Amino acid sequence: MESNYRTIIAAGRPGVGKSYLGNFILSNNPNSQMFLSESNPLEYGVTKTIQYKKEYAKHLNCTLEYIDIPGSGDPTINITDFANDLVKQLSSKTINAALMLVSVQDDRASAYEVLTISFLKNFFKSKGISSKECLWLMITRCQLNMPNQNFIKGKLEFLRRTGLDISENHVILFDNTVDSLSPFIKEVFTIQQDQGLQVEKNTEQALQNFSKDLKTVTMNDPCMKKEFEQFEVLMRLMMEQNDKLAVQLGKQADAIQALANNQGGDSCNLI
Ligand SMILES: Nc1nc2c(ncn2[C@@H]2O[C@H](COP(=O)(O)OP(=O)(O)OP(=O)(O)O)[C@@H](O)[C@H]2O)c(=O)[nH]1
Ligand SMILES: [Mg+2]
Incomplete structure (x- = not known):
């Protein structure tokens, strides 16, 4: 297995598309079910445990490790157990990019967003570089309609006000195409493999x-x-x-x- 790889984690509300994105990133097939993904789950959230996989992603011409986690605000998840699991499973990893996912349809600031922001802010700390260099806002389902500048500005402003500072050029408009991900992946590889975010052990x-x-x-x-x-x-x-x-x-x-x-x-x- 390729040793030159980068690690990406995705966070966001249940159903926003974290697992779907992981399937797309690692296999170019959003329905591959490398990470279980469902459109109409019987339960509140689909992903119940931390999952990670490393693959050579041919369509992106690089090796990537993708960490998929339960949705922020899934009430069936015990946060204390989850926090302990984060440390147990991820404390040896350096995460080079942390994605906050929102859908293009999420035009209101929601409690889920606050939970995701607080999660990313408090359960990780930076290593070697500033957090800002590893944090990204990913807007999913952009093939439905492209978000306008006000939407993007509004989201970034809300994130900043709530404690997560993401820069304007760290916004990805994911429309189910490789092209919408390539610039992001390229930039992630400008970060050293051992720099990024680490799980807060306390x-x-x-x-x-x-x-x-x-x-x-x-x-x-x-x-x-x-x-x-x-x-x-x-x-x-x-x-x-x-x-x-x-x-x-x-x-x-x-x-x-x-x-x-x-x-x-x-x-x-x-x-
Ligand atoms: N077309 C399209 N559909 C998407 C996209 N993201 C998610 N979906 C749909 O939304 C469903 C739910 O996505 P998941 O990836 O399971 O959501 P999740 O964030 O992993 O949800 P939890 O595991 O419950 O936290 C998928 O089965 C897709 O049908 C996207 O970018 N484009
Ligand atoms: Mg999932």
Whole structure:
């Protein structure tokens, strides 16, 4: 197996296309099922465990390792177990590119996005280079319609405000073609193999910071007002599965519900 390869991780809400993208990147066939991918899953999310595979991707003329993870906000995932699993499975790896996936149809800022941002921000730390050099925004399903500049600007602005600084030239408009990925892959290879992101080994700390971020965003971001209800339901579901998170969040869900009842808020549309 080729030793000159780069490692990519994908994060995002359930169903955004993480596994589908992995299949496309490694095999040029989004339906190859190297990573299990489903359009109408019976369960909430399809990928339930961390999976990674390394392949020579002929269509991209390089060897790549792709890490596929469960969707952020899948309430059936126990976050403490997941955090421990991240360390167990990935702590020896250097991740050269971390993708935050959103679909071109996700024109509203959502609770899922906040969870993905907080995850990428707190469960990884940079090694050798700045995080900004490894972070990418990937917009999926662009073959349906290309996002306009306002959509892209709005997303980047929301990500920045919520704690993830992604540069304008790190936006990939994935439209199911090799051409839409090639410039990104080329740039990933300009990063040294041993530079990028590493899993934060202190899971306790990562979890604490993760829940602290959720509190801050839901309390302070005016754009999240409309999302309070959605957040409240999600958090309750997650807290049922996660004793530790429940303790750390305290009475957060109640506070959010109270806020949602009191504040109408402006529309949260990004565009
Ligand atoms: N045409 C097209 N369909 C996509 C794309 N991304 C995802 N899909 C569709 O969406 C379905 C769900 O995608 P998955 O890759 O399973 O989503 P996921 O992010 O891995 O979801 P979880 O594992 O549940 O977190 C796929 O089966 C495809 O039908 C895309 O870029 N283009
Ligand atoms: Mg998946």
